[in-house]
Amino acid sequence: MELINRLPFPAMAFRQFDANGDLDCVVSVRGTFVHRQGQALAIAAKQEDFQWEDAYDGDPHAGPLLRQTDLTPEKAGTDITFLGNAYAPNGAPARSWQVGLRVGELSKKLEVHGPRFWRPVIKEKWAGFSAKEAKHVLTDWQLTEAEPASQVPMCWSKSYGGQVPGTGDPETETPADVEARNPLGCGIVNLEMPSDHAPVAAPQITLPGETLNWREPAAPQGLGLVSPWWRSRQQHAGTYDDVWLNERHPLLPRDFDARFWQSAHPDLVAVPHLAGDEDYQLDYLHTRFARALGRLPGITLGVRCVGHDRDEWHVLSLDGVHFDWRDDERVMLTWRARFSLAEALGTELTLTRVRLNVEADAPGGVAA
Structure with missing residues (x-):
């Protein structure tokens, strides 16, 4: 199965079993962009490589998840995550202040505090x-x-x-x-x-205005990526018992939920997927801009399957918007499509930018 990639981004087509044991084709794309204040994201001159596995800051059990593998087979929504620092208003050290992250209609506000x-x-x-x-x-x-404090690591x-x-x-x-x-x-x-x-x-x-009580557990708050074994993801992994071992292995359990693949805080998963061209706003999360404003690129990606008896298109979903502002202003976008492998076998797969037009003659209302 060969993928002809006409994009400036790294991509991969791979096989994945579905719940019934049949094989699907998954096409995954990772694009690296750069924030431009008040404008749409620009394509970065240097693209990050395809992410073959989850990447951590040191020991996976002692450091945060920095990148989720691009071999993730599917996502029900768009993950929105942030890596970096919170910066005090006007650069003056403060005991506490609010920060915010919004992409499109989805937003989350938090309060950060100096050491206590x-x-x-x-x-x-x-x-x-x-x-x-x-x-x-x-x-x-x-x-x-x-x-x-003048800044607090998020x-x-x-x-x-x-x-x-x-x-x-x-x-x-x-x-x-x-x-x-x-x-x-x-x-x-x-x-x-x-x-x-x-x-x-x-x-x-x-959370803004939250009062801590050491006797009562608090709900952990953050903007970063969540590891697979943390509660918000692990609870969707399904049941791995003797019945699974004897009747399902190596397939996923029948009660597996695709929400397991979402790596963002549950408050920062956009369902349905973002379409692209949404604006974004980050408050006190940029070293120079108290309010960092921008827009996602308005591009749509598609994969064309052409064979002797077929010519079909599959549109990729934008399933990840990842701000990594620890060292620069990069933003990673990830796209994905999953469809039956039978539709891909014996065909030429071409990944390209497309435009959607329900009146177009192209199959599925997609035109290159």
């Missing part, structure tokens, strides 16, 4: 009249005031989550329990911790 900590509250308690000295007891945790490590203190056993190599919604986070404390414990980093990324 849970400080242990210790009280003296006497065991009885015979006690020679008081015992120091941890009775509470108090949240310190946030320190002024990383999952600054959001609620992480390890649960008092769990795990290094001697038996038993790993500690973690917050399944964000294993990389911070801010979990309890009264079982040692009385001489140092202050613990508290979440710096929250």
